[in-house]
Amino acid sequence: MASESRFSDVDSNGSEKNEDIEIIVNVGGVRQVLYGENLNRYPATRLAQLINCLSGGYDTIFSLCDDYDPGKREFYFDRDPDAFKCIIDIYYFGEIHMKKGICPICFKNEMEFWKVDLKFLDDCCKTHLSEKKEELEEIARRVQLILDDLGVDASENRWKRCQKYIWKLMEKPESSYSARVIAVLSFLFILISSVVMCLGTIPELQIVDSEGNHVEHPTLDNIETACIGWFTLEYVLRLISSPNKLYFVISFMNIIDVFAILPFYVSLILTHLGARMMELTNVQQAVQALRIMRIARIFKLARHSTGLQTLTYALKRSLKELGLLLMYLAVGIFVFSALGYTMEQSHPETLFKSIPQSFWWAIITMTTVGYGDIYPKTTLGKLNAATSFLCGVIAIALPIHPIINNFVRYYNKQRVLETAAKHELELMELYSGEGKIGGSKNELEDLMGEGKEHPSWSRQLKVSHSDTFIHLLSDEKHHRTRLQSCK
Template sequence: QTPDFPISNIVNLNVGGKVFHIPKHLVMKYPKSRIGVLAMCEDPVRRLTLCDDYTVQNDQFFFDRDPMFFHYIFHFYCSNVLWVMDSLCPINFEEEMSFWGLKLKDTPRCCRILFEEKVDDIRESLKVNQELVNEIKPHQDEECYETMFMGNLRKVLWDLMENPYSSLAAKAFAVFSSLFVLISIVAMTMNTVKDLRDYQLGGRTYMEWIEISSILFFTVEYFLRLMTTSNIKQFVKSALNFVDLVAVMPYFLQIIFEVFFIDSEDLGAQEDLKTMARVSKVSKVLKVVKLMRIFRILKLARHSTGMRAFGFTIRQCSEQVCCLFLFIAMGIFTFSALMHSVEIDQPGTPFSSIPGTWWWAAVSISTVGYGDVVPVSYLGRCVAFGCISFGIILNGMPISILFNKFSDYYSKLKEQEYTYSNTERSFQLKKRMKRRFQSCIEPEAEESDDDVHYRPTVRHTVTAAKD
């Protein structure tokens, strides 16, 4: 039977074991709040849906909530001001406000501003931490492998190449892949030394053969990773996978240009000048394609925590970096125009035009100061001093911010790596122990009463002999 609620001028609340008494006329000022609805509700059944329990003897409504938070809610009904203390967690306090049906507009403006700032900071920190976890944890769907063709084998290969914390072999493969990247970069740079180009094998230098072997390894690794992934869209969108593709693409583009453009047109190049010009243009494109090979060093970001932390810092501070470049561009345009204006009438001045002065302004703002272009007049030197001072102040502003964030992200990334590696090791250890335990108990579980064989004792042997 549903209890009948007595009519009282006091609303008695028991929140987490602490009793609060609120006059009913104070509660009625906020009829849309949970306590206001509870005080005005005359339906016993609905009242029980608004609270956790009710006792008729004490006329108390029970709520299984934190009484520390409710102190501020109680103070709000008594003083019409909802204070937000710095010691409270903003996320939990926001949940309590939502539960009791209160609005953030009921708080004072100063508290509301601080509260919103803290909530934004916490949510941004949680977002950054989640992105850091995603940087470490490889993207895979365990359920998809169960339905895929040769799913077990593909999952093993994926963990081997993508998750270095899954096993000792995966860690060794990560080290081996990083060594291949370093070897290919060293071979690419040493191939430009003239003395080493004299040693050839099959029409190619030794360094070219080493580079070709590295390219083949990277190509096989990329296609194996592409065939074993459980989510192709996520694989294509990944920045690290795009770097892997860029690392191998220039070599194959170089082969295409050499085979289909240069070799086919070399025979008629001496007879036709247009063909020579076309070959020259193709050679320039080929130089650009060869230059793209330097992006191969970005493959180290897959196994380098520092490079990943640096890239993550640039992504998180993209607005600050864009503002920095904007201020640099504004300084270049401003000081180049000033320098041209004060130096235009000076004989022998190198600042003949504003676009020609951009180089001097860029070098001065960056505080490099080559000294290849200098002002002639004293007023021009004053403008140069102002440009250099602006560059010092401008370059010093974001360095501390970027460095602090980089060190913070790097430490968090290392912590996430350590936590994830320990989790993976414990998981693999549990799997091995479970597999060994099952292998030990399976023979006993499969035996039946009919298959049990007893070894005869001495007593059984003597009895059989007498018979």
């Protein structure tokens, strides 16, 4: 046998030369012959350590492999053979690439087992691994939030428990039936307030005050006051119950809430007190400007709409594409407005008075709006307008596809993460010590849906040693989990 002849080669000191050693490894039923000349390039790896393990006895051998056949001198490993085929490339090419279809987290665990540093993983594969790790961390975070909501800390005083209950009531509609009702009411108040703001501008629905000015109908004004009262109560309750008040105040959505509420009170103060300090005309102008700020409350819908949140995130992820779009349009607007101004100067009734004035024409032409208030009258000017129109369509169409892809990718990802988090909870409850196979799913839905507090059930979930235990939720060491293996 070739391998035995190689093992018989011994140097002058009676020990085999590492470079001439040949070992046979059996990974998941796949046998492969490896040579010390290649393995010694990375001596810290597990395969390189196999070369010198024979002289250390069986304890050393079995610390590196799962089984060993001394007759065949074959090392057995109960590992993934597909991942091993990728990892073995490091000894020949100096880098590793993941094949399609292999779970990145699984592959990372395999690299750790074979003691191969992650720095040898190619950059494209590292990006895929980072995305998968972020997904698992997000799943673990969602599961942990649900577990925290289900559990009750007996050491907390009554105010802390009340604060936590109010926070769940106002911020987590999925925690209980009451929280869902409050979320629906808040959504309806936002819609009613927006509709009232629009109806208040209809002349037929306005009344004339003692000074002859048109003002909103008292009924609409009362509805507006009721909506503002609800928004104010909602904001105050959320602020009082917030676990981190500084973060709550500087949060973007909460700033929107303040801008939606503040104009009402400022207008009220100016109406009753401002007339004493300034002219009545200035007060009315200030009040009118503040009332326009009420449009900010429509953005409160983003708090209750997953679609709007997804759109916001997609736009944030597409800042580069949006920047390219604005750059294309800016260059085109400058070029075509300058050309349009120059070409139209020969016409006696030209509408292009200056290049800055031509910017408006270039904007509405390149964006295919075309109001018709400014238009070319010469042949060259019309040709320039046609060219600017075509270039505008191309410039707008180019970055749109990546933006749409970002929106679809994030929306689908959020749905998958939400489903995965619920599935993790179901499996954790199913395999927990007190969980029963029959009806466990219904019990979990009751606990999650009705907001029941069950500390013993929550503790049981957290200490469950099932194959679904999420390693990110605890510092304890467990066997490989479903989330770790992604199978």
